[in-house]
Amino acid sequence: MGLLVMLIGAAQAIWPATARPVEPFFGQRGFRVGSAFVTFHDLVMVAAAVAAAGVLYGLLAYTRIGAAMRASVDNRDLLRLYGGRTSLISALSWAIGAALAALAGILLTPVVGLSYYDLTLLVISAYAAAVVGRLRSLPWTFVGALLLGLAQSYAVGYLPPSEVLSGLRAAIPALFLFAALLLSPQAPLRVGQITGVAGVPVPGARRAAAIGAAVVAAAAAASLAVPAAQSDRLALGFVYGIVLLSLVPLTGYGGFVSLTQLTFVGVGAVTVARLGTPSPLGLLAAAGVAAVVGALVALPALRLRGLYLALSTLAFGLLMDKLVLQSSFAFGFNGSRSVPRLGLPGLDLRGERAYLVVCAAAFVLVGLGVLALRRSAYGRILLAMRDSPAGCATLGLNMRWTRVRLFALSAGIAGFAGGLYGGLRQTVAATDFQLFNSLPLLLLAVVAGVTSVSGAALGGMALMLLPVLASEFPALGGLVYLCVGIASVGLGRDPNGVVSHLFRLGRWRSRDIQPALRPSNAGARP
Known part of the structure; x- marks a missing residue:
């Protein structure tokens, strides 16, 4: 998939986007x-x-x-x-x-x-x-x-x-x-192999809350320091981060692949647009509707794993793109809808600076929830199901309903992000949630680190910055696809992504510095 995205970016960079007529062999004879x-x-x-x-x-x-x-x-x-x-x-x-x-x-x-x-x-x-x-x-x-x-x-x-x-x-x-x-018949579970993955460190509840408070405070300070247009871009990075957070429990913890996350984002945006309410209930409704759709996707795909499961999500994304998102009920063909921004009683959150803080707080809350899931018994079940499905089946775990709940949770988080995305853009169309855009989303999540909240934050900011670079260098068409494809081919073998290397670098530096900070024991008695 990384090679596919890289070749799409290369085609956009090499050849012009204008259509070229190609004559058939022997003409029309x-x-x-x-x-x-x-x-x-x-x-x-x-x-x-x-x-x-x-x-x-x-x-x-x-x-x-x-x-x-x-x-x-x-x-x-x-x-x-x-x-x-x-x-x-x-x-x-x-x-x-x-x-x-x-x-x-x-x-x-x-x-x-x-x-x-x-x-x-x-x-x-x-x-x-x-x-x-x-x-x-x-x-x-x-x-x-x-x-x-x-x-x-x-x-x-x-x-x-x-x-x-x-x-x-x-x-x-x-x-x-x-x-x-x-x-197609169900493939038997493969036994005799355990594919364990050494994950990045998981912070405790207090440390995670402190880091989250620091992120919200940094976003509030940035909202006062940067222009309003830059505040929108930073808010978009946090919204993208929430979308990538939806892949952390599904792909990072559970080991399942979804190629249609932006479809659930579109479902959330449509839900908020149809309700037309700026209250937090609209975001909760967006998450709930997307979760129901995600569960409906998982039900017929309970028997599928690996490549077949990825293909089923790809087929579902194309169905939603052609039959639902382009229908008159959603956006219509080449149409758009207005989405209200989140509002709270007594607070004006319609400005760009205030909405940046809202998106940062939403990312922190969802991230804390994902970390709490990782520390819970359900999170350990997901890791066991990812590492050894045959072992979980031997122990009598009900993996089918675990998968349904996991898909519903992931889709609900993506739908929640869709409500925020619609409020950020205020006008959205079906082209914002095309199937192809889900491919670099998943690849960038893997490159940044699909097993950690830090990787989702890093990937969200990268998704926000890549279009900015593409606008600065218009001659390089397809820069987003090209960069994501090259990075995924290079780092796709490590599911912990760039974040794991940053953690290792931090540990190595601490080991190098630590002996120099220790007091000397020269002359001390044994």
């Missing part, structure tokens, strides 16, 4: 089959698909290289013990996959247009077809691709034009992927 007109480009696509499937099937089924590829998927360590060159096999697999993806892009660009956004969304269609074959069976994957293509074509040709059905046509790949994931 073709022939008729009955009442249907078939272009030569369509014929080339069918021939290329059949040829690629046949060659790939022969490679995987009848060659030693194909057997080594399948063995690398089944048991990489065992293949290495038998002398297999696993690194070379993985590189060859990546090369074949990239070549086939490039061929698909060349053939599909005249049909869907030369747009990095639309072409990247084809990964959902590709995974939808591959999941039909459970990422193992090439014939069933080919069948899944045919069924998906026919469903999209029939939807375009036969569904009547309307607002709901137009969104449904765009969401067919996500619906197909979601259905394929839910109908």
Whole structure:
């Protein structure tokens, strides 16, 4: 995923954003089959698909290289013990996959247009077809691709034009992927391995409260020292920090991946906008509605783990983007809504400086709640479920309802942040919560430190600063995606992120300084 975001940023930086027309092979020439007109480009696509499937099937089924590829998927360590060159096999697999993806892009660009956004969304269609074959069976994957293509074509040709059905046509790949994931058999729990992660230090309740008070005091001082526009930017950093805090219990403690957090942020913003009230009850309602939506996402995905779970959240995000957020009930197509800012009796919080303090206090309160969760018995259950799911199942823990509560909690925090975000912007649209923007959000959380509140704070401020740098250097389009992608590729192996390195640096410095501060015992009696 880090590589995907990095390549999107590179494409934005290298090529202009203007659309480029791409002519199909042989132009518009073709022939008729009955009442249907078939272009030569369509014929080339069918021939290329059949040829690629046949060659790939022969490679995987009848060659030693194909057997080594399948063995690398089944048991990489065992293949290495038998002398297999696993690194070379993985590189060859990546090369074949990239070549086939490039061929698909060349053939599909005249049909869907030369747009990095639309072409990247084809990964959902590709995974939808591959999941039909459970990422193992090439014939069933080919069948899944045919069924998906026919469903999209029939939807375009036969569904009547309307607002709901137009969104449904765009969401067919996500619906197909979601259905394929839910109908796939449940994978057994893997035993014999414990993937423990050494987390960053967790402060006690008193120390955490003292740090939180210092953060609010620093925000209040900054609100008096910086211009009003800069106060809005700092407040945006705290709101982004709350969104990243929603990933700390879900991904950092529980080990689950969600690619659709901004969707829950959008649900919270829509809730506050529809209520139209500036009271704190609006924020609580935003958190509650988003929590219910998060629980509904977790219920059908109870059987899924790992890649399949990430794909299900990706499909859900696309469904919400096409069917809900762009509907007239939410924002409408290319529409927007006004969101009132939080207000308290006797206090005027509508100004930029006051709202900065409100956002900082909200971040501190949510952060204290996340730390309290980490110190509780429920937090220890989440860590155990992340490190050894098989061990938790052996002990009789109900992991399914634990997962539902965890998804609801994470979505509720994101919805709470959505209410604050809407009040900060005062006017929001569906484009503010696009699915693609959730990808750098998750990656930056991992880079900064998805297992700690400090990492969420660092990531939120980084998300606030990157667009500022992009505006300072307009020639570097896609700077946000490029920087986040490069950082995630470099630091993605460490789930504690940059924060863990800062803590280690602090410990090393304290060890170097501590002996010099100790009183000398020279001349003392033993």
